Amino acid sequence: MNDEPKKFANWRREMVERQIIARGVTDPLVTDAMNRVPRHLFVSEALVDSAYGDFPLPIGEGQTISQPYIIAEMTQCLELQGTERVLEIGTGSGYQAAVLSRIVYKVYTIERNNTLFLQTRKLFDRLKYHNIVTRYSDGTQGWQEESPFDAIIVTAGGNQVPPPLVDQLAVGGCLVMPVGGQLTQDLIKLKKTESGVETTNLGGCRFVKLIGQHGWSQ
Secondary structure: OOOOOHHHHHHHHHHHHHHHHOOOOOHHHHHHHHOOOOOOHOHHHHHHHEEEEOOOEEEEEOOOOEEEHHHHHHEEEEOOOOEEEEEEOOOOOOOOHHHHOOOOOOOEEEOOOOOHHHHHHHHHHHHHOOEEEEEOOHHOOOOOOHOOOEEEOOOOOEEEHHHHHHHHHEEEEEEEEEEEEOEEEEEEEEEEEEOEEEEEEEEEEEEOEEOOOOOOOO
């Protein structure tokens, strides 16, 4: 990134200051990560000049890269300290996993679309994000072999939190996911305790559908 045009670093700084910190996301681990990850590399060449805008963008295959603020808010809600193993459901463009990778020990991310899976794996390798482990699978079933996870983030909306994900979340860990209908959802934060789960509704949002065994049908 040292040889990237200066404008991108400026756009990142403005994005973090105006879209993220100004709206209350102040965790320095989150803001630093979003200042470091080159968001413009996670969109098509035609959309590079819009990459740092305050809105989602299409990435092909009927999927989107989420609005920067939403990514920052969801990441902050995971209450990360820097040593965690985090599971992401829905790799998509790879941007959310990239942000997480600049904060935590290891990121495990699952994508059900093979085209996106292959594209993001190549991009992670190109950027030398070697602490991201990818899998082509149904994310609603989680990643049992690598569980439990210290935090789980779901980047698509389902009508429920998939039970396997709750099972695979470590006690003390947080799970963040959009839950609701196919068009609009509420962002839900679930914290697992020794006695069960505590759930907080963080407000309305809009994500693409979570498809899989424990999500919506195709």
